[in-house]
Amino acid sequence: MKKLLNDPANAVVESVEGFVAAHADIVEAHDDPIFGTRVGGAVQGKVGLVSGGGSGHEPLHAGFVGVGMLSAAVPGAVFTSPTPDQITPALLAADGGAGVLAIVKNYTGDVLNFETAVELAEAEGVEVATVVTDDDVAVQDSLYTAGRRGVAGTVCVEKIAGAAAERGDDLAAVAAVASKVNANVRTMGVALTACTVPHVGKPSFDLPDDEIEIGIGIHGEPGRRRIPLAPADEITQMLLDPVADDLGLTSGEEVLLLVNGMGGTPLSELYVVYRQARKLLEGRGAVVVRSLVGNYVTSLEMQGASVTVLRLDAELTELWDAPVHTAALRW
């Protein structure tokens, strides 16, 4: 295992320390239990947004804390759900009197721990709504999931719901737009190489030098099938077609195209994937009006990428375009 780490047991804490020091104008950390909130705390009268999950997917979620996106983020150990005793104080800290939306990727541990935390927060008088993201079309059930997995589409949910909260929508409206995004976003990924969880010390799975895994999850969970390494355009089609089919895209629809790197793939390769995904969408008559290319929902140092398509309408486009000021997304 070759990583820039000290004791693997301290990897998450030391990374969070660095993150908070580098972005002290945006995020502040709370210790014991650990979670991060926007500097200045909850905004009175506005809905707060909280997300979280296992670490190893950076910049998700702490990189999306800031004006126009999340109010707080809760990091678990690597690929491990955060605990209710971490999540509950984050929910309380995010409440500015208008309630809190919890955005939870669909993994059994995350869902259960957020449910418990939400009950505890509600017992303290905070109104909480929950939206579970499940945008991965690759598999119906998975190693850690009943139902589809929540993956890169979660960034779209967090950005757009964050903009709705920022403009002053009430909790029901923010939850509704988050659900609308989740209902209109689909993702599928590919792994070229496995990743290694620091405290495990060996790759999460074996992938021969001449094979790739189509439909990989963001924790290295099995996908749809293994195939021999193929040209990028062919791989991209294997990702884009199921996404567009499942979304039921019809000609003339406007979409956002997100090509997400898994952590170890050069940006230049992500643009090669973007180029072909866009061509395929245009071949279906879709119109790509917004784009995002980069490492947003990663799997440690895994080489690979995912393709996400979000069906847009005027409201979603306006909310996507609204200002955002976080460590990882800013405009």
Next chain:
Amino acid sequence: MKKLLNDPANAVVESVEGFVAAHADIVEAHDDPIFGTRVGGAVQGKVGLVSGGGSGHEPLHAGFVGVGMLSAAVPGAVFTSPTPDQITPALLAADGGAGVLAIVKNYTGDVLNFETAVELAEAEGVEVATVVTDDDVAVQDSLYTAGRRGVAGTVCVEKIAGAAAERGDDLAAVAAVASKVNANVRTMGVALTACTVPHVGKPSFDLPDDEIEIGIGIHGEPGRRRIPLAPADEITQMLLDPVADDLGLTSGEEVLLLVNGMGGTPLSELYVVYRQARKLLEGRGAVVVRSLVGNYVTSLEMQGASVTVLRLDAELTELWDAPVHTAALRW
């Protein structure tokens, strides 16, 4: 070789096509010869900035084309200098009547080809000044270099000189501030793994599973020494100390700290490096007032990182903070 590519011979062109399609609001491409310019072309009366170099370091340089930074970028083949016939039209396109600053990383091929291109552009009546960046403290001469190599500090030069051009400084002033940044910025990097040039198909060098290369160049050129894999804090000290010593940092000075990923390193690890580099700087009495952490000057899928320190003063801080709107840097 596992990459998301089609024919390796088309890797750069296809990546540029994807890049320009994704960022059509910021950059437009010119074919035959290939280079990229800001949408809308040169700004009349303002100094233009042009940079370029071998591909494989993305987002450098095309990711830094846009308002407040570069006017044009010229991509060579992977790890290969662009040719004068590419650079010359980029220099001409960047001229809004106030002249052009060429920012060139110190590699023999880049320097020679830019020199030729500058002569050709001057013959067309464009005034051009050149600043060569050489921030890498690792080695005095190198595989492709007489003198020190230009590496991640180039981002600081491009950002700050771009802001000076944007506020209307004349060519001599923009060149002076670019030189000032270069004189006050130092970098050193480490490789955990080698990278593979697509058209070569095998790793650029051999690095055993239990060794790392301290002082690596951004093309995999040899650094100072190979050592056994060590804890991140120790590695960080081997990078930060030579940088701070060479810069002659004294107590109380304000600095920008850039921790740059080589392409294949997870963001979480870069923050572990940032944490320790910042501590070491603070231990020297320096004050870290600005930070940047991420993949900015990469070496394909290499795992590793570099640490850059820029000595700031009021002018440089103000120019760093000035608005920038590019694909890879935006605030």
